[in-house]
Amino acid sequence: MRMRLTFMLCATVLLMLGCDEAFSPKGPFEQKVAVFGILSNGTDTQYVRVIKTYDPSGYNPYEITQDQVIQGATVSVSQGGTIVRYRQTTVPRANTNRFSDNILAYVAYPYKIRTGKLHMLTVETPSDGMVSASIVVPDTGYLKLLDPMMLSLSRVANGTADDLGVQAFVSPLTYGVMIRFFIDYDTLQNSTWVRVRSEVPKFVIVQDDSTQFFVYPKLLKRTSTPGLPGTLQVEGSQFSIAGYKAKLNQLRAQYGNGVWFRRVLFVLTQVDRNLYVYYNIANGYQDAISIRTDMPDWTNINGGLGVFGAMVTDSVYYDIPD
Numbered sequence: 582m583r584m585r586l587t588f589m590l591c592a593t594v595l596l597m598l599g600c601d602e603a604f605s606p607k608g609p610f611e612q613k614v615a616v617f618g619i620l621s622n623g624t625d626t627q628y629v630r631v632i633k634t635y636d637p638s639g640y641n642p643y644e645i646t647q648d649q650v651i652q653g654a655t656v657s658v659s660q661g662g663t664i665v666r667y668r669q670t671t672v673p674r675a676n677t678n679r680f681s682d683n684i685l686a687y688v689a690y691p692y693k694i695r696t697g698k699l700h701m702l703t704v705e706t707p708s709d710g711m712v713s714a715s716i717v718v719p720d721t722g723y724l725k726l727l728d729p730m731m732l733s734l735s736r737v738a739n740g741t742a743d744d745l746g747v748q749a750f751v752s753p754l755t756y757g758v759m760i761r762f763f764i765d766y767d768t769l770q771n772s773t774w775v776r777v778r779s780e781v782p783k784f785v786i787v788q789d790d791s792t793q794f795f796v797y798p799k800l801l802k803r804t805s806t807p808g809l810p811g812t813l814q815v816e817g818s819q820f821s822i823a824g825y826k827a828k829l830n831q832l833r834a835q836y837g838n839g840v841w842f843r844r845v846l847f848v849l850t851q852v853d854r855n856l857y858v859y860y861n862i863a864n865g866y867q868d869a870i871s872i873r874t875d876m877p878d879w880t881n882i883n884g885g886l887g888v889f890g891a892m893v894t895d896s897v898y899y900d901i902p903d
Contacts, residue, residue: 610636614885625691712885720752733902745820750812757857769839784821856890
């Protein structure tokens with residue numbers, strides 16, 4: 582016992598003597614290539630961004646106001662025996678609060694990806710070597726509205742319509758799923774009918790003062806059961822009839838008699854594991870409650886940082902009954 586107490590005392594003294602250095606939240610910096618690319622079947626134009634990491638002098642990364650882009654990189658995506666090479670381009674920047682110049686990116690056009698297939702990304706930079714990544718794009722999905730008559734304007738008005746149930750079948754390769762609901766309508770603008778699209782909320786929250794808050798779908802982890810051959814059936818998704826009615830009333834209040842409801846659109850979005858994990862890490866602590874300021878490092882870029890993922894969308898239209 583005496584020897585144990587002596588050892589603990591010595592250890593405590595050594596620990597106290599070793600605390601002379603001031604604490605710093607910054608670890609050693611290692612510059613790496615960061616790659617961001619999302620393959621989508623919803624477009625024939627695919628983009629990849631290639632930048633380099635940076636070390637701000639202080640602790641605020643937003644003090645860097647010059648985009649750390651890498652020019653002259655060789656970017657390509659291969660699928661089977663086909664290799665698609667990207668070219669350097671610039672894209673207008675929507676938000677110029679931090680970076681004032683246009684976005685430098687690498688683009689492949691026309692390029693339609695193949696669902697259900699392995700795609701391999703290779704990026705070779707002039708001074709930082711080569712990085713790579715590989716993904717399997719989810720297969721196409723299928724969705725349907727269980728009872729299209731619930732869309733009827735007259736049934737919504739007289740209160741005989743029920744919530745809208747949507748059934749979806751997704752690829753076993755899918756990790757994240759989102760189902761969105763849109764309404765297409767014509768509006769009279771300068772004596773011309775113009776087709777417009779607006780998203781319908783999943784449900785609506787009404788406060789005591791009758792203020793309405795629309796709540797829209799989010800990307801969620803797939804939970805499913807066996808479905809059609811080669812697919813999985815996603816557990817039922819419901820859109821409240823109150824949310825649908827609130828959106829119709831909002832548009833009527835906005836346009837008066839100058840609106841003509843035409844059809845609705847349901848969109849199924851599937852994402853692969855890489856995009857799902859990255860999305861959740863990037864958005865996991867962006868709320869009003871959490872005080873956590875760090876984020877775990879996660880990447881599927883071999884030799885670098887960033888994410889290479891896939892997003893597959895499928896849709897179905899329904900006419901709106903009177």
